[in-house]
Amino acid sequence: MKDTYIDKTAIVDNGAKIGKGTKIWHFSHIMKGAIIGNECSLGQNCFVGDRAVIGNGVKIQNNVSVYGMVTIEDDVFVGPSAVFTNDLNPRASYPKNGDWVPTLIKKGASIGANATIVCGTTIGEWSFIAAGAVVTKNVSDFALVAGVPAKIIGWMCECGERLSFDVENKDQKEIIINTCPKCGRKYEKIENSIKQIKGK
Structure with missing residues (x-):
């Protein structure tokens, strides 16, 4: 595992925890009490507050502030100038x-550039928040949301390919199976949620 890199212009307060192989770039500030996992990348001018928790393999682009009480699990992507509130x-x-x-x-969630995540929400696994969206309520696993306020406009595979489920028919009761055209993962849709079918 590679050594941790902290740019000479970045500030890491005593008491912050930084994992192995993580890179923290220019003019970023990591406060006491922040926890950042292994193999993460934080772009320039990022802020991570006290009681913020960032998992392993997270990529945070430039100009993002992760305030206290925000928890980011493993393998999340946060686009430039995305906003979290608390x-x-x-x-x-x-x-x-x-x-x-x-x-x-x-x-595994992805948050697009300039998106705003209003506090008190949960962003589901492998979901995708479009650029500029304002998220005011919980987002389902694998959901693609866009707009102000953000609404579901589709579904995304774990690999990042868009799936072709019909999300307009909200009265749909039967199970619909869909296979990702890019990676072959299979999903089933029941009403307004989907889940990955393991081992098929």
Whole structure:
């Protein structure tokens, strides 16, 4: 495993935990109490707050702030200038003193450039948040969401290929099977959620 790299312009406070092989680039700031796993990459001008947790193999592009109480699981991609919040109703005159609202980004999810993730939400495994989307509620595993506020417009394979499920028929009850045209993984759709079929 490669050694950790911290650019000379980055600031890592005492008490922050940085995993092996992780790279932290120019002008980033990692606060005391932050936890970053192995083999991650944080682009320039990133911020990771106290009580923020980042898993292994996470790629965070330039100009992203991961505030306290945000948890990012393994293999997540966060695009440039994506925004996380941790306060649903901020007031300068009434500070919360660390009483933040948690957010969970689950394994393999991708968050597009300039997307906003409102706190208190869970972003499902291998889901895909389109660039510029504003996420105000939980996102299902493998869902492709876009818009303001973000809504499901499709489904994504684990490999990143778009799947061809019909998401318009919300009364659909039968199980629909779909095979990814790129990698061959199989999925089943029941109503408005899908899951990967293992071992087929």
